[in-house]
Amino acid sequence: MSTDTLETTTVETVKMNGLQAINAALMEAMEADPKVLVLGEDIADNEGGGVVGVTRGLSTKFGTMRVRSTPISEQAIIGAAIGAAMGGYKPVAEIMLMNFTTVAMDMIVNHAAKLRFMSGGQSQVPMVIRTLTGAGNQTAGQHADFYEAWFCHTAGIKVVIPWTPADFKGLYLSAIQDPDPVIIVESGKTLFVPMDVPVNQGPIPLGKANVVAPGSDITIVSYGQMMFTVMQAYEELTKAGVSVEVVDLRTISPWDKETVLASAEKTGRLLVVHEAGRNFGPGAEIAATVQETLFGKLKAPVGRLGAPYCSVPFAKKLEDAFLVQPPEIIAEAQRLVAMG
């Protein structure tokens, strides 16, 4: 990490990638609060500090009672996190890849998410589930899925998918102290692209979107690593004279309706882009809500782009076709703008 001295702003920043930002957030949270725990497969330093090194250094600093590597037992990992959370701790449980949440779904859906409600508020499950996913590295159909819609559909768990390292830091700090279970999805590229992070980046509230770029012709809503693709399209659209407002949703559930509705009302056009499947994807919920609320005020129907109805493919050519690419976003945005 190197400190940049910026002439134009008063906020001192450091360049770091998402991985470093999450690591910094965990370090800070564990330092500040002895109740914060970390567990998961290979997460302690003896096992390499995490599959891509997100948790590196934690067990050395805080010991292996608070930072525990586990067997490859996803139900046991989430179960232990639930019990520890109900026992007064704030565990951060890593499920190495989002596809592996499928073998812990009972623990996540039937227990972590529901115990507060089902116990009439007696049980609190303040835990964070960290998980990594995303297509683009030819890992095929069982290592790259975006399953956020499943969790958004489950009452009682918050779903966060950050894009920038600063957001990772701030959203993790909030999630760890949140009284309810939160799943944070780390999508491939977001861990490795360095960006500026304010030196004293504090908590960023969950449930708040970020208007990344103001515009007046169309609103594009996205999140996670798809934001990189959206920003490429944004550059091209800007060059072509289309004024795009880009909204990074950041928290998918509960989502920031206020910001999205205000932006869509202002521009009159909305395009939702995500890596998750388009069928029954989060874009469907957003589109429906916006159309219900702004019917008559929109200049075009809400557009949705997402993955086709198939598994993530292996062959690079197919994987490229599977993922939404900048030209599709540009074409769809221009089509919506041309409608009126």
Next chain:
Amino acid sequence: MSQTLENRAKPDAKTQLDIYRRMIRIERNDDATRTQIRRGRITAPYYSARGQECIPSAISVLLNNDDKICTIYRGIHDMVAKDMPLRPLWAEICGRVDGTCKGKGGPMHLTHPETGVMVTTGIVGSSMPIANGFGWAALLDGTKQVTVAYFGDGASNIGAFHEALNLASVWKLPVIFVCQNNGFAEHTRYENGTSVDQISKRAIGYGMPGYTVDGNDPVDVYAHAHAAIERARAGEGPTLLECKTFRFMGHVFGDADGYMTKEEKAEAMAKDPLPIYRQKLIDDGIATAEELDALTAKIEAEVNDAIEFAMACEFPSDDELRRDVFAEEIPA
């Protein structure tokens, strides 16, 4: 073979009587629950544990109030044994706002942290991974607290059992895994669904002690639970206890028991732990019949009071649908 326990702790007279008190409290409460359902005063799925009273009773006399249990849908006996007060229990099974869960959990999901009833799951096997988390918390807190995970014989065939026992052993967690083996996984006979003749043998694969005990014998359950709890409190790790028993009322209320023979059921019911234990207490001079009758009457009064209390409670308001989803109420 299941392991054999060397030093067997014996419950003293007072403890034996306390075990009986818990057993009769379970039995009277269960009987009243079935009566109320039959009369149409409650509508609820009910999984009677009639016949299994001895197991949690002989274990609970060894537990402190802050020791925890994680149990399952057939688990009201485990809660009653842990001395959960009956008024909020009944209000919950009647779906009233004064229930332990404000009527949002029901008979399959009672929760009462004050008496250590932390989680009651309707998912077979799921009590175990969560119990481990309480065990981890106790180790971090540096307390001697233990957690008992109750489950049935069917649950020993689900992945959660294996993941949880393995992790508990590797982490030396203060958890006691108590399998109440009643011979049937829902309607499937034990031997048609389970690869070993004794579930306790599975403990060998997870590097922990495993015992098969007579779940109808309070003295046998007590001795083994004592050893398991002492081991957990001493930081030596978990134990698997398989308590052999029988459920007299089938899987769920209304079950016609079509999957077992009449003879088999009659034979099991002849081993009903309640009358046998009652007679033993009398024979051993621990209590007189009159004393035990008085105890039963007192418990019946407690149960009746709880029922009438519950029936008089209000139903939860519809606003409860927006509460407890998250800590912060969902706006209307």
